[in-house]
Amino acid sequence: MILARVADSFYWMNRYLERVEHTARLLGLQLERLPSSPVQEIANGWRRLFGSLDTHPPGADIYGGPEDEDDFFFADGYTLTDYLTFDTTNPTSIVFCLTAARENARQVRDAISNGIWSSLNRPYLQLRDTDLVDIWPKEPVMLYRGIVEAVQLFDGVCASSMRRDAGWHFMRIGRFIERAQLVSSLLEAHCTNVKDTAEEDGDWAGLLRVCNAFEAYCQLHGAQVGREKALGFLVYDAELSSSLRFAVNQIRSSLEAIDPPVRGRPPVEPYEIVGRLDSAFSQHRVNLTVGGGGWYDLADLVILCRNFHEALERTYIYPTEAQAAS
Numbered sequence: 001m002i003l004a005r006v007a008d009s010f011y012w013m014n015r016y017l018e019r020v021e022h023t024a025r026l027l028g029l030q031l032e033r034l035p036s037s038p039v040q041e042i043a044n045g046w047r048r049l050f051g052s053l054d055t056h057p058p059g060a061d062i063y064g065g066p067e068d069e070d071d072f073f074f075a076d077g078y079t080l081t082d083y084l085t086f087d088t089t090n091p092t093s094i095v096f097c098l099t100a101a102r103e104n105a106r107q108v109r110d111a112i113s114n115g116i117w118s119s120l121n122r123p124y125l126q127l128r129d130t131d132l133v134d135i136w137p138k139e140p141v142m143l144y145r146g147i148v149e150a151v152q153l154f155d156g157v158c159a160s161s162m163r164r165d166a167g168w169h170f171m172r173i174g175r176f177i178e179r180a181q182l183v184s185s186l187l188e189a190h191c192t193n194v195k196d197t198a199e200e201d202g203d204w205a206g207l208l209r210v211c212n213a214f215e216a217y218c219q220l221h222g223a224q225v226g227r228e229k230a231l232g233f234l235v236y237d238a239e240l241s242s243s244l245r246f247a248v249n250q251i252r253s254s255l256e257a258i259d260p261p262v263r264g265r266p267p268v269e270p271y272e273i274v275g276r277l278d279s280a281f282s283q284h285r286v287n288l289t290v291g292g293g294g295w296y297d298l299a300d301l302v303i304l305c306r307n308f309h310e311a312l313e314r315t316y317i318y319p320t321e322a323q324a325a326s
Contacts, residue, residue, distance in 0.1 A: 002166040006111060008317045009104040010167045014174035016101035017120075020094050021151040022182045023053065025210045027084060027094075028144035034077050044193055046080055051189035052182070055092045058083045081140070082132045094147060098124050111167060119157045123150035169254035173312065176247040176254075180277070181305035183211060183244055187231060188298035191288075204230040211242040231288045236281055244301065245281035248274060251308075258316070269311035277304055 030045050037045075050057055057080055087093045102124045105117060127147070135143055155175075162168045190207050205225040208214040211234055221229050237243045252274045261267065267275070280286050280296045287294035296304075 002170070004317050006108050007166065007170045008313075009108045010111075010170040011174035011312075011317075013101050013104035013108075013120075014171045015178040016097040016104065017151050017154060018175045018178035018182065019092070019097045020101065021148050022179075022186075022210075023084060023092065023094050023097070024144040024147040024151075025212070026052070026186075027081060028141050028148070029206055029210050031077065031081065031141050031144070042077070046077075048186075048189045048193045049084075050080075051192065052186040053084075053092050054185060055090070058087075078132065078136060081136075085143075086130075086132055095127055098127060108167075113157075113161050115157050115161055116154070119150070119154040123147065164257070166258055169257045172254045173251050173258075176250045177305055177308055177312075179242065180244050180247040180251075181302055183234060183242065183247070184298055184301040184305060186210065187234060188302065191231070191298065208234070213240055213242050216240055228288070235286055235288065236284060244277075244286075248277045248281060252278060268315050270308055270315055273304055273308040273311055277301070277308075 026049050030042075030049055033042060033045060046057070083090055084092065085094045088096055088099070090096055102120055105112060105120050109117060123146075130143070132140070158168075158171065162171075186207070190203070204227055205214060208217050208225065208230055213234060217225065217230065217233050221233070233240065234242065235244050238245050238249060240246055252271075255270060255274060259268065261271070280301070285295040286301065287297050
């Protein structure tokens, strides 16, 4: 067995790193658009970005909130980028999340290898010593590519050196529940702010690129990207590592490794929620069109992901006396 505090650190370490990679992808794509895109398109990009991260731009309280959002969505990209990257008071910023991931790794330092620690500590030290003002005149996009690659390197070092024990599976659950929640929020923000018209096809291609799924989509569906196929690919494809269905499959597999189901015993709460998510994806019961059918909206999936997190912590991290005795 694994101590609850150790399991919690493994779980949160990977949740934070998934946030780091996701935010870096979003910012990298947005910064690529800054030099050549129309002002309104850039503003819409910031709007989707902040909406998907469930946060507000700096100064939103001064301007009065979302009702006056154009006042700050038309602000300079430097301010918004700095807020999402280096602001240590912003719990969604890359530096904040990377620092939190490192702190969780430090708490289980005796349970991870030197290689794992180094692959996380190195990008933390590099980013800590970096200021946006130094890289903004050059190629700021390269900073975010480097962050994405650093998180992928960490994941690869873990995959090649860790035993597939409970610690490993709590890490995987953390990574994939965070991925499911972030992708669900991203899809919801995209559907809210992008119209289903031919001239908006580039936005759906950008969505696929953020999810690291554009090349895989083109191999399967060709280079013409539309709303219905892009959303279906990111929700239902069981072979795509960034899809919601793939994430839920990985969560269920790790849950079964941590707590194998026993015939005759009622399933614990996390299993029940994963079962609902699995049913939504395997039976195509997610509403991906305005006024379309389906049992769940994208916002419902975000709520289910949050409910799963709470159930996981109640069951395995902070169990009640009755659960601990069973």
